Amino acid sequence: MATKPSIPKGTRDFGPSEMARRNYIFDTIRKAFKLFGYTPIETPAMENLSTLMGKYGEEGDKLLFRILNSGDYLKDSPQTLIAERDSLALTTHISEKGLRYDLTVPFARFVVQNRNDIQLPFKRCQIQPVWRADRPQKGRYREFYQCDADIVGSESLWNEVELLEMIDEVFRNLKVRVAIKLNNRKILTGIAELIGESDRIVDITVAIDKIEKIGLEKVQEELLSKGIKETAVEKLAPILELKGDNAEKIASLKEVLKNSEAGLKGVEELEWVVAQFDDLGHDCALDVDVSLARGLNYYTGTIIEVKALDVEIGSITGGGRYDNLTGVFGMPGLSGVGISFGADRIYDVLNQLNLYPEAIGESVKVLFLNFGEKEAAESMKLVKELREKGISAELYPDAVKLKKQMAYADSLKVPFVAMIGETELADKTVNLKEMASGTQVKFPITELASKIR
Numbered sequence: 349m350a351t352k353p354s355i356p357k358g359t360r361d362f363g364p365s366e367m368a369r370r371n372y373i374f375d376t377i378r379k380a381f382k383l384f385g386y387t388p389i390e391t392p393a394m395e396n397l398s399t400l401m402g403k404y405g406e407e408g409d410k411l412l413f414r415i416l417n418s419g420d421y422l423k424d425s426p427q428t429l430i431a432e433r434d435s436l437a438l439t440t441h442i443s444e445k446g447l448r449y450d451l452t453v454p455f456a457r458f459v460v461q462n463r464n465d466i467q468l469p470f471k472r473c474q475i476q477p478v479w480r481a482d483r484p485q486k487g488r489y490r491e492f493y494q495c496d497a498d499i500v501g502s503e504s505l506w507n508e509v510e511l512l513e514m515i516d517e518v519f520r521n522l523k524v525r526v527a528i529k530l531n532n533r534k535i536l537t538g539i540a541e542l543i544g545e546s547d548r549i550v551d552i553t554v555a556i557d558k559i560e561k562i563g564l565e566k567v568q569e570e571l572l573s574k575g576i577k578e579t580a581v582e583k584l585a586p587i588l589e590l591k592g593d594n595a596e597k598i599a600s601l602k603e604v605l606k607n608s609e610a611g612l613k614g615v616e617e618l619e620w621v622v623a624q625f626d627d628l629g630h631d632c633a634l635d636v637d638v639s640l641a642r643g644l645n646y647y648t649g650t651i652i653e654v655k656a657l658d659v660e661i662g663s664i665t666g667g668g669r670y671d672n673l674t675g676v677f678g679m680p681g682l683s684g685v686g687i688s689f690g691a692d693r694i695y696d697v698l699n700q701l702n703l704y705p706e707a708i709g710e711s712v713k714v715l716f717l718n719f720g721e722k723e724a725a726e727s728m729k730l731v732k733e734l735r736e737k738g739i740s741a742e743l744y745p746d747a748v749k750l751k752k753q754m755a756y757a758d759s760l761k762v763p764f765v766a767m768i769g770e771t772e773l774a775d776k777t778v779n780l781k782e783m784a785s786g787t788q789v790k791f792p793i794t795e796l797a798s799k800i801r
Contacts, residue, residue, distance in 0.1 A: 358482070358490025365709045370695055372708055373522070374475060377495045377689050380518045384510065386473035386497050391454040393477070394445045403453045403646060403676070405554060411480045413490075414443040447479035451496040452646070452673070452686060459500055460677040468501030468682075475691075488662065489692055498686030500674070505617060508650045508669065509624045511687045515654055515665055516630040518689065523703045525657040526664070527633035531640035532618045533647045533668070535601060538611015539587055539638075542604065543580040551576065556588060557641035564588065587638060594622055594636045601638065617649060633657070646670045652687055656697045664693045707763075711740070714764040714780075714800055715757045718744040727768050730778070730796060737797050741766075757783065764800060768793075 355361060362370060381388070400412055448454050451474050459470065475495045482488055497514060499507050512528060519526045533553075540549045555570045562570075564585060571581050587604060590597045598619050605611030618636065625634065632654075642651050649669030656664055667687030674682040698704060714734065716727035727743050734741040744753045757765050767779040778796055781788040791799060 356490065358484035358488075360489070360491075364711065368709050368711070369698065369704055370691065372704060373691055373694055373698065374493075374495070376521050377518055377691070378473075378475065380514050380521070381473035381495075381497055383517070384471075384497070384514050386471045386499075389455075389458065389472050389474055390476060391448070391451070391458055391474070393447060395448050395454055395457070397444060397446045399457050399677075400446050400449060400453060403673075404449055405550065407554065408449060411482055412449055413447040413479045413481050414439055415445040415447065417442055417444055449480055450478050451476060451494050451688065452498065452670075455496070455498055455686075456500075456673040456684075457677055459682070460674050460679040463679060469499050469507075470501055471497070471499045473497045486661070492693075493691040495689040495691055496686055498684055500682055500684035503671075503683045505621055505650075506624070507685045508621045508652075509628070511652070511667065511685065512621070512625045512630070512634075513628065515652075515687065516632050519654070520631045522694070522698065524664075524694070524697055524701070525632075527635050527655050527657055529635050529637040529640045529653040529655065530618065530622065531637055531651045532614035533649055533651055534610045534614025535605065535618065535638065536614075536641060538605040538608035538614060539584065541608045541611065542587075543583040545576055545580045548574070548576055552584075553641040556584075556639050559588065559639045590638050594634065597636045597638070598622070614649070621650060642666055642668060646673045648672070650685065659697045659700050661693055661697060663690065664697060665689045709761050710763065711760050712742050712762050713740045714766050715753075715760070715762045716741065716743045716766045716768065717750060717753050718747045719767070719769045720747050723768050723770070723773055726773055727766070730766070730768075730793060734797060734800070739797060739800055766796070 394415055397412070397414065401409055404411075455472060455474065459466065473496065475493065477491055477493050479491050482490060484490060497511065499510075515526075515528060536553055536556075537546070537549055540546045540552050545552060551574045552571065555567050555574070558570070559567050568581050568585065571584070572578060590600050592600070598615060601615045601618075602612065605615060622634065622636065637653075640651055640653055642653060647668040648671040651668040652666060653663045654665035665687055667685070669683070669685040671683045672680055673684060674680070716724075716731060718724050718727070724743060724747065731741045731743050744756060754765070763783055765781045765783060767781070769779075772778055772790070776793055777790050778793045779788055779790045780796070780799060789799070
């Protein structure tokens with residue numbers, strides 16, 4: 349007996365109805381990208397590992413999917429590593445490429461590689477899948493789509509405000525209630541200085557980035573295990589638990605970080621962005637969150653994360669400011685800021701809340717039933733005519749029992765069924781049935797398009 353086929357853990361198939369829902373999300377995001385003036389690009393699914401490694405921190409590097417070199421990949425590998433079964437060291441010899449982990453690093457590589465062909469500031473959008481060798485769980489997949497919008501070549505904080513506006517636009521159109529969490533990496537740098545651990549900023553941010561998932565106590569345990577002094581960990585706790593509204597939190601941060609130049613700069617940027625966004629008005633909630641770190645090493649300023657308010661799930665959008673990501677590719681000093689919509693998590697949110705439009709699963713507007721060869725030929729002429737007028741239509745291909753053809757129409761959620769039988773063929777009419785109400789009307793075929801509209 350043949351083994352039943354399966355797909356890798358952390359990946360999913362999507363059928364026609366599911367794709368209709370996903371395309372609704374993609375189309376909504378694409379509409380916002382276009383509205384805000386972002387230009388689409390695409391990059392390859394795989395990148396050289398030299399492009400990817402070292403950009404996401406030690407934990408991120410572990411989640412990269414590596415691709416084996418073609419041919420005899422062990423041929424030129426050190427035999428000692430093979431004998432010692434040192435898989436980590438051996439990987440560098442047998443794998444030169446990997447699947448992209450996100451869209452930001454490939455974008456930075458794209459900017460440097462095409463620096464002579466793009467006009468700065470450069471606003472780009474990109475919707476493509478990414479891969480991470482993570483442990484699959486609810487809301488976390490190994491293959492998932494990101495929908496990115498970035499602008500490079502400008503240090504203006506208006507770019508941050510615009511991206512917050514875009515987030516508000518997308519989730520308003522999707523009818524999802526969200527809270528945008530906001531922080532600044534310079535504030536985290538200032539906090540690290542304050543507690544006397546400025547050289548351990550990466551360890552600190554990686555740990556506190558997990559605070560929502562594992563809680564403050566576990567974060568403190570992780571910091572201690574990494575060698576952060578107990579006195580420093582004790583000083584950190586009250587800062588991460590600042591209370592009050594955004595204005596009160598910002599005032600507290602000004603006082604706490606009054607002796608840190610970097611920290612105060614971060615508070616100043618955060619306060620300005622919050623003020624401008626509030627002044628424009630927005631539907632989403634905005635929450636200053638000092639514990640927000642987003643463990644990616646390349647963030648240098650504003651940090652953004654979006655949470656759904658009505659569904660228990662991880663971040664559904666995130667991003668931030670990176671001042672020198674292109675520097676590692678030989679183009680230093682180019683500042684950028686961007687966000688990434690997590691389409692797969694947004695899909696899960698909309699599924700749980702059932703927020704799709706009623707006609708989302710509709711694939712065809714009108715289906716012509718097949719009564720025989722002559723009737724089908726006349727029906728096909730009308731199918732062609734409707735398609736030319738932008739109305740989706742199709743002819744059932746076989747002259748089988750009407751019960752089977754109607755069941756097909758029901759399965760596709762077709763709004764209208766058109767019937768041209770022997771009588772209609774003779775008097776050049778068509779019977780049109782509205783499936784929702786069951787109403788059936790007969791009229792000249794010349795009126796079909798207007799009746800459907």
